[in-house]
Amino acid sequence: xxxxxxxxxxxxxAVVALASVxxxxxxxxxxxxxxxxxxxxxxxxxxxxxxxxxDALFHGDAETEKKLGVKLSATGMACAMCHPYTSxxxxxxxxxxxxxxxxxxxxRDMINWCIEKPNEGEKIDPDxxxxxxxxAYIYWSNRHSKLDPGRH
Amino acid sequence: MSEQQGRWRKPASLPLVAEGRxxxxxxxTRRTFLHKSLLYGAAxxxxxxxxxxxxxxxxxxxxxxxxxxxxxxxxxxxxPRDVNTRFVEKAVRAFQEVQAMDPPADFLIFGGDLAQxxxxxxxxxxxxxLKEVKIRKVFIPGEHDWYLDMGxxxxxxxxxxxxxxxxxxxxxxxxxxxxxxxxxxTPRKMSAKERxxxxxxxxxxxxxAWAAVGEEQLRxxxxxxxxxxxxxxxxxFTHNPLYEYYPPWNFWVRDWLPxxxxxxxxxxxxxxxxxxxxxLYNEIGSMRSIGMLATSWxxxxxxxxxxxxxxxxxxxxxxxxxxxxxxxxxSVSAAARVDNEYRMWRKTxxxxxxxxxxxxxxxxxxxxxxxxxxI
Ligand SMILES: [Fe+2]
Ligand SMILES: [Fe+2]
Numbered sequence: 001x002x003x004x005x006x007x008x009x010x011x012x013x014a015v016v017a018l019a020s021v022x023x024x025x026x027x028x029x030x031x032x033x034x035x036x037x038x039x040x041x042x043x044x045x046x047x048x049x050x051x052x053x054x055d056a057l058f059h060g061d062a063e064t065e066k067k068l069g070v071k072l073s074a075t076g077m078a079c080a081m082c083h084p085y086t087s088x089x090x091x092x093x094x095x096x097x098x099x100x101x102x103x104x105x106x107x108r109d110m111i112n113w114c115i116e117k118p119n120e121g122e123k124i125d126p127d128x129x130x131x132x133x134x135x136a137y138i139y140w141s142n143r144h145s146k147l148d149p150g151r152h
Numbered sequence: 153m154s155e156q157q158g159r160w161r162k163p164a165s166l167p168l169v170a171e172g173r174x175x176x177x178x179x180x181t182r183r184t185f186l187h188k189s190l191l192y193g194a195a196x197x198x199x200x201x202x203x204x205x206x207x208x209x210x211x212x213x214x215x216x217x218x219x220x221x222x223x224x225x226x227x228x229x230x231x232p233r234d235v236n237t238r239f240v241e242k243a244v245r246a247f248q249e250v251q252a253m254d255p256p257a258d259f260l261i262f263g264g265d266l267a268q269x270x271x272x273x274x275x276x277x278x279x280x281x282l283k284e285v286k287i288r289k290v291f292i293p294g295e296h297d298w299y300l301d302m303g304x305x306x307x308x309x310x311x312x313x314x315x316x317x318x319x320x321x322x323x324x325x326x327x328x329x330x331x332x333x334x335x336x337x338t339p340r341k342m343s344a345k346e347r348x349x350x351x352x353x354x355x356x357x358x359x360x361a362w363a364a365v366g367e368e369q370l371r372x373x374x375x376x377x378x379x380x381x382x383x384x385x386x387x388x389f390t391h392n393p394l395y396e397y398y399p400p401w402n403f404w405v406r407d408w409l410p411x412x413x414x415x416x417x418x419x420x421x422x423x424x425x426x427x428x429x430x431x432l433y434n435e436i437g438s439m440r441s442i443g444m445l446a447t448s449w450x451x452x453x454x455x456x457x458x459x460x461x462x463x464x465x466x467x468x469x470x471x472x473x474x475x476x477x478x479x480x481x482x483s484v485s486a487a488a489r490v491d492n493e494y495r496m497w498r499k500t501x502x503x504x505x506x507x508x509x510x511x512x513x514x515x516x517x518x519x520x521x522x523x524x525x526x527i
Binding site: 082 | 519
């Protein structure tokens with residue numbers, strides 16, 4: 001498994017650049033100004049960085065886990081071993097009644113369930129960076145799936 | 153689809169099944185009957201348009217044939233015991249059940265992916281667990297057994313492939329479909345462990361279209377079958393399926409067309425494969441192909457290319473690691489009919505409703521290939 005390329009410095013630069021664009025603008029609300037290509041590229045880069053981090057976590061990259069302070073599995077198995085290309089994670093079906101939990105559940109609930117049950121790992125902060133990255137990767141991989149909330 | 157994956161797809165990429173076949177879902181229970189004319193009866197088969205498919209060979213063979221059984225176990229994916237023991241438990245269970253078959257199986261074919269990361273400790277563990285099985289054992293490798301030391305330990309412990317033997321009138325052939333990955337590691341100066349890691353990632357991209365029979369083995373196969381009567385049964389064991397199902401996960405061999413060319417003149421060919429960890433059935437020309445369960449964990453069906461003749465297995469329960477997995481009990485009848493019974497440990501094998509089916513529940517799922525490990 002490979003390490004995602006380290007792009008944090010690049011992003012930091014992009015974000016600083018964005019901030020200075022914002023500060024110099026006449027309007028405090030960014031959306032009143034048309035976006036520049038650079039801005040859009042920077043937004044996209046922020047997103048794709050999360051996707052790459054999520055991909056690394058999903059594929060069991062130990063270094064990324066360590067950096068984010070999570071332990072997603074105690075069996076040696078990574079999410080991707082049962083969900084290649086995030087197959088069968090069904091982000092487009094949430095929220096829904098989740099049989100396994102006997103509860104109305106969100107994607108994040110189910111990510112944590114799979115960490116806890118098949119993976120025997122440690123549940124992660126539902127609003128923390130590891131969860132956001134996993135969510136980014138799962139949604140990105142399913143970006144052409146059709147919304148179908150509630151489907152079993 | 154990436155450009156490379158796009159290139160893998162050939163015009164003939166769809167499963168080669170005749171139009172107007174019945175829904176594969178009309179099969180019964182856990183059995184994959186490989187001889188459809190018998191399953192549906194001649195009238196049924198005719199009305200479903202099943203002819204002509206292997207309907208004349210039985211008689212010719214029946215004069216010499218003897219019924220017998222054999223067992224398939226594959227994809228145990230053993231880790232060292234200190235990493236996890238759940239795969240050990242399931243391998244042990246499969247081996248005990250094979251040994252307990254009554255009447256006994258004539259032999260066990262182990263279909264590859266004994267180890268998870270090709271570690272000699274894992275392969276050694278596998279050899280130890282296999283001692284449970286006292287009948288004859290034959291082996292073909294999986295990619296997980298190979299890419300740490302390029303098959304050195306595997307070949308030493310389990311013997312090299314390809315091989316062939318004749319048993320009660322059937323020619324059995326074991327191929328190596330896993331050792332021909334394009335060299336992505338040397339230019340990247342990868343360690344053996346890194347190479348193995350990439351090859352062990354089903355949706356990894358560096359390994360590319362690694363599954364292949366290869367020129368040399370094609371010649372060997374051709375030679376091996378040269379003097380075998382065209383009407384006598386042939387069973388080919390491979391780790392990967394001998395047709396194109398889903399190349400990005402190597403659910404195929406990249407040279408399946410030349411393989412089919414060699415097998416085409418033979419009227420009764422059965423391919424039995426692992427790697428896909430799921431219930432699969434296909435027919436191409438006179439070859440029938442059966443995908444076997446893993447003992448370790450089930451893979452979801454590929455996003456496309458599932459053969460129309462496959463009756464999909466049931467969705468697995470992620471809370472129960474004995475669900476969706478098992479092994480296979482095969483029999484060859486006196487009429488040279490190969491029949492498989494999935495020995496799945498939980499639930500019934502096939503889904504009764506679309507909501508429970510491994511393919512039909514994914515109607516609105518559209519997946520995209522990864523980008524993160526394209527370096
Ligand atoms: Fe496998
Ligand atoms: Fe495999």
